[in-house]
Amino acid sequence: MPKEEPTYPFCPDETKYEKLAKIGQGTFGEVFKARDKKGKIVVAMKKVLMENEKEGFPITALREIKILQVLKNDNIVNLLEICRAKATPHNRYRSTVYLVFEFCEHDLAGLLSNPQVRFNLAEIKKVMQQLLNGLYYIHSNKILHRDMKAANILITKTGKLKLADFGLARAFSDKLNRYTNRVVTLWYRPPELLLGERNYGPAIDLWGAGCIMAEMWTRSPIMQGNTEQHQLTLISQLCGSITADIWAGVDKLDLFNKMELPKGQKRKVKERLHGYVKDQYALDLLDKLLTLDPSRRVNSDDALNHDFFWVEPLPQDLNHMLSRHNKSMFEYLAPPRRRGPIQQQQGAPGAGPSGGPGGQGGPGGVRPAGHNPDQHFERIF
Amino acid sequence: MSESETRVHFRVIRYIREAGLKLHLENVPVATASTIYHKFFREYQLKDYDPFLIGVTCLSLACKVEEQNVRLRDIINVCYRTLHKNKAPLEIGDTFWQLRESVTQCELYLLRALKFKVMFDHPHKYLCHYLKAVSDWLEPRQWEEVPVGRTSWALLCDCYHSDLVLDHQPQHLAVSVLYLALQCHGLELPVHKHAAVKWYQVFSNSISLEIIQTIITKIMAAYDVENQVPR
Numbered sequence: 001m002p003k004e005e006p007t008y009p010f011c012p013d014e015t016k017y018e019k020l021a022k023i024g025q026g027t028f029g030e031v032f033k034a035r036d037k038k039g040k041i042v043v044a045m046k047k048v049l050m051e052n053e054k055e056g057f058p059i060t061a062l063r064e065i066k067i068l069q070v071l072k073n074d075n076i077v078n079l080l081e082i083c084r085a086k087a088t089p090h091n092r093y094r095s096t097v098y099l100v101f102e103f104c105e106h107d108l109a110g111l112l113s114n115p116q117v118r119f120n121l122a123e124i125k126k127v128m129q130q131l132l133n134g135l136y137y138i139h140s141n142k143i144l145h146r147d148m149k150a151a152n153i154l155i156t157k158t159g160k161l162k163l164a165d166f167g168l169a170r171a172f173s174d175k176l177n178r179y180t181n182r183v184v185t186l187w188y189r190p191p192e193l194l195l196g197e198r199n200y201g202p203a204i205d206l207w208g209a210g211c212i213m214a215e216m217w218t219r220s221p222i223m224q225g226n227t228e229q230h231q232l233t234l235i236s237q238l239c240g241s242i243t244a245d246i247w248a249g250v251d252k253l254d255l256f257n258k259m260e261l262p263k264g265q266k267r268k269v270k271e272r273l274h275g276y277v278k279d280q281y282a283l284d285l286l287d288k289l290l291t292l293d294p295s296r297r298v299n300s301d302d303a304l305n306h307d308f309f310w311v312e313p314l315p316q317d318l319n320h321m322l323s324r325h326n327k328s329m330f331e332y333l334a335p336p337r338r339r340g341p342i343q344q345q346q347g348a349p350g351a352g353p354s355g356g357p358g359g360q361g362g363p364g365g366v367r368p369a370g371h372n373p374d375q376h377f378e379r380i381f
Numbered sequence: 382m383s384e385s386e387t388r389v390h391f392r393v394i395r396y397i398r399e400a401g402l403k404l405h406l407e408n409v410p411v412a413t414a415s416t417i418y419h420k421f422f423r424e425y426q427l428k429d430y431d432p433f434l435i436g437v438t439c440l441s442l443a444c445k446v447e448e449q450n451v452r453l454r455d456i457i458n459v460c461y462r463t464l465h466k467n468k469a470p471l472e473i474g475d476t477f478w479q480l481r482e483s484v485t486q487c488e489l490y491l492l493r494a495l496k497f498k499v500m501f502d503h504p505h506k507y508l509c510h511y512l513k514a515v516s517d518w519l520e521p522r523q524w525e526e527v528p529v530g531r532t533s534w535a536l537l538c539d540c541y542h543s544d545l546v547l548d549h550q551p552q553h554l555a556v557s558v559l560y561l562a563l564q565c566h567g568l569e570l571p572v573h574k575h576a577a578v579k580w581y582q583v584f585s586n587s588i589s590l591e592i593i594q595t596i597i598t599k600i601m602a603a604y605d606v607e608n609q610v611p612r
Contacts, residue, residue: 011493011494011496011497054453055452055453055485056441056445056453056484056485056488056489057442057445057485057488057489057492059445062445062446062499065497066446066499066500069497069498069500070500082496082497084493095489095493097489097492097493170448171448
């Protein structure tokens with residue numbers, strides 16, 4: 001190595017930006033709001049955690065960079081550049097890397113936790129249309145997001161929706177695969193992952209889209225399990241018992257016999273959500289997104305063609321509604337949301353706040369009620 | 382680039398490929414490692430770096446980029462053994478940990494130096510498509526008797542000994558190795574002489590015979606370097 005500090009013609013130093021505030025905790029690092037000292041543009045900087053890396057630069061971060069360099073779409077967060085920080089004793093002589101993104105004012109979880117923010121039906125349609133459009137784009141590029149949740153859906157002040165946090169994303173192929181099933185935040189995790197499927201596909205992201213869509217009305221996550229077992233129970237209570245009759249081949253999944261699956265449950269997606277969602281088309285699309293069998297779950301293309309988006313009221317820009325709010329809303333900065341709006345079942349096994357995030361671990365662990373900035377996530381392949 | 386530098390780079394790429402083979406890597410990750418290596422030394426001076434350390438790091442980075450699940454520990458052990466054929470295998474100890482630390486540091490350095498642009502569109506997939514077409518044009522017996530596929534694939538992998546891979550489109554490289562392989566085997570595609578559009582133009586409309594000849598000349602030059610380097 002040369003003795004003098006070399007110049008990196010291609011990689012700017014982080015001092016180019018001035019940090020303004022911490023706005024979030026991603027899968028592999030903290031996120032800051034920052035301002036370009038020269039151009040004065042506001043950006044989001046995501047720090048890549050590297051202290052615990054025995055294998056060098058984290059493959060998850062490299063995947064995110066690789067994926068974001070390729071994906072360029074209105075509904076995908078835009079990676080502007082990558083910055084570095086000098087190695088100092090403070091970071092054990094390991095220089096830090098920042099991903100610099102265009103700044104988005106809000107995230108969906110933050111917006112939903114603020115009762116002042118109200119979405120009408122046409123605006124909900126616009127949110128879902130943009131979300132599905134983003135999914136359609138990444139899935140056509142053979143990328144799985146694997147961490148769909150309201151906090152990862154960013155919305156600019158002009159109402160443009162961007163899928164963010166590709167820290168768990170990866171490329172997929174149509175051949176038989178063995179991916180890790182320890183992905184997706186528990187509350188948004190589809191039944192196939194909970195049952196140990198390792199050869200999954202884009203349908204996992206559409207389950208999350210369904211959970212998020214319902215949340216547009218319920219205002220908090222619809223199935224807040226404490227453990228994988230509990231999550232499966234909640235899913236069965238909403239979507240009906242998981243059996244080989246309605247989902248061919250489910251009995252072949254690794255955990256099908258190891259998990260306790262409630263029997264004789266009727267599917268009540270439309271009934272249970274009817275209290276919140278009055279629109280018949282919305283209920284029908286929700287029903288199709290929250291389909292247990294991943295091979296029969298609606299894909300993003302068909303979802304975009306659903307009547308929901310094509311009957312009055314048509315999707316309407318969020319620009320106007322958001323212009324009434326001039327404060328950034330991020331889940332990280334918001335007070336914890338009220339728990340369990342539609343899950344009133346008593347005595348579900350493992351239920352109750354005392355269950356704690358037992359046995360979760362991994363990036364898909366239970367979202368903590370508060371935030372824990374020091375939380376480290378297990379690195380996985 | 383001076384002749385002696387060319388020879389150093391040739392040896393390092395040969396080393397990367399040997400280690401890659403022992404690690405059971407596929408051809409594309411090895412191609413990525415070689416491309417990262419050449420790209421790095423286009424921008425930076427050989428005298429400032431240990432090219433073998435850069436080589437090992439390129440290999441480790443390429444494994445991540447191409448989703449080849451290989452542990453850094455294995456890469457270090459295999460590369461050490463490949464470089465030091467007469468020494469005992471590496472034991473867990475200070476040397477191992479130092480080497481490992483060097484590679485992880487160097488990995489960051491490479492990423493920053495290359496602006497995190499470590500994904501490449503390689504000629505391999507294009508060559509596969511072209512070979513499929515050629516196999517349909519030829520008589521089945523001809524295709525079976527003459528190993529055009531294997532020869533062109535080997536030529537392609539050998540291209541990476543030289544930094545010529547940075548200067549040409551992947552489609553052009555694929556066509557050129559195919560052209561060279563057909564020539565080596567004295568094989569002519571049916572009605573080639575009478576066709577208004579040459580077969581290689583079918584694969585890439587921006588290619589010309591001049592480009593093909595330029596690339597082939599560079600490939601031949603790379604084989605010449607091999608003769609100047611000790612085994």
